[in-house]
Amino acid sequence: MIDEIIIIGTGKVAYHFAKEINNNPKLKLIQILGRSKRINSHFNEFSDIYSSNFSKLKKSKYCIIAVSDNSVKSVSINIKKFEGTVLHTSGSINMSILNTHLKFGVIYPLQTFSFDRNIDFNKIPLLVEASNNKTLNELIDFSSKLSKKTIIMNSDKRLICHLSAVFANNFTNHLIYTSEKLLKKFDIDKDLIHPLCEETILKIKSISSYDAQTGPASRNDLETIENHINFLKKNNLTFSIDIYKSITESIIKTKFDKQ
Ligand SMILES: NC(=O)c1ccc[n+]([C@@H]2O[C@H](COP(=O)([O-])OP(=O)(O)OC[C@H]3O[C@@H](n4cnc5c(N)ncnc54)[C@H](OP(=O)(O)O)[C@@H]3O)[C@@H](O)[C@H]2O)c1
Missing domain, CATH: 3.40.50.720 (NAD(P)-binding Rossmann-like Domain)
Incomplete structure (x- = not known):
């Protein structure tokens, strides 16, 4: 029918x-x-x-x-x-x-x-x-x-899926927007990061998102982290300082908690 x-x-x-x-x-x-x-x-x-x-x-x-x-x-x-x-x-x-x-x-x-x-x-x-x-x-x-x-x-579990989707999609997309905005501000081609974005998504299909994490926060590279924050401050990129700090803290804590 x-x-x-x-x-x-x-x-x-x-x-x-x-x-x-x-x-x-x-x-x-x-x-x-x-x-x-x-x-x-x-x-x-x-x-x-x-x-x-x-x-x-x-x-x-x-x-x-x-x-x-x-x-x-x-x-x-x-x-x-x-x-x-x-x-x-x-x-x-x-x-x-x-x-x-x-x-x-x-x-x-x-x-x-x-x-x-x-x-x-x-x-x-x-x-x-x-x-x-x-x-x-x-x-x-x-x-x-x-x-x-x-x-x-049911509705309670669906809400959890929606919340999870906000982290996975809405926040990720906003971070990519922030990343492109930074490149554009310094006259660098924003598309340069696209292969990196593609690999970010592709690799979680074969290894866990925990194992896939790289970067200064996952290595606890405090000097690099400080350099990044100073750069953002010096260039008045205030929109991204809080995001950078809060996600960096979360990555370090995730790594530390698991060890
Ligand atoms: N976008 C997604 O990726 C996504 C994914 C899964 C679920 N959803 C859910 O799907 C629903 C729709 O989301 P969407 O992304 O399609 O929204 P959207 O693109 O922002 O469109 C919202 C629509 O709602 C209409 N609308 C708002 N108030 C209304 C009213 N009082 N009377 C009649 N029409 C009204 C708007 O009409 P006008 O055009 O006249 O303003 C517009 O057509 C939401 O519940 C959302 O949570 C969205």
Whole structure:
């Protein structure tokens, strides 16, 4: 049976779910709802199923709320008399936020999404939970049509995965931004560090992140560390001094605790 789906939101996650569902012969995207009258240009291919009228929600098996975390509750309350299952896609919001609905659940994709990047959805861990067993079994079936990695997980554990994702992705990306900013400030090609970034990620697939750690902090090379901090201070690069100090301390402590 083909499941019909509605998506609320016109952000990055909504876009990737929309594309994936649209390309899946076992699923049918029947409506996209957004708050703006004019559709976000990334969604142009979906203009015929777009609406900003939340009172005209179509009948469907699933309604996926993929909006900013702090709007999930208000959007959910706005959905009235929906007989299908209402899902949100957030890593950090408890499923109970949707408990005004008959059937509800969560489908959290443990991945980072941007508009201009294609992602192999099949490989994304989809963390799911639902309000009752029947809804959960149906959700697992739906999720398995999108990815090979469906994992049942409750809200408390999902929050831990989200926190872990913040360290692994959001912080790493910010550190790369900081690193590129430093190079650009001194007219050095920022792409010079890209092979290093690639190897950083590749090597943790074959050796542990603990063993993969290199650099002055892991060697407890205090003179080099002091030189770096003095350089940052002398050049007024205050934005990066606290980051440098706090991560250096953490690396030294990690090494020391394990010995
Ligand atoms: N980005 C990721 O990598 C990622 C990964 C996994 C899970 N998630 C989760 O997925 C959800 C969506 O994230 P995202 O990254 O797609 O966000 P996003 O790109 O920032 O887009 C947020 C969307 O929410 C809409 N929105 C906000 N308040 C609204 C309201 N009151 N009514 C209707 N629409 C509203 C925005 O509408 P306008 O365009 O009109 O402002 C926008 O379309 C979040 O719960 C997030 O935690 C994100």
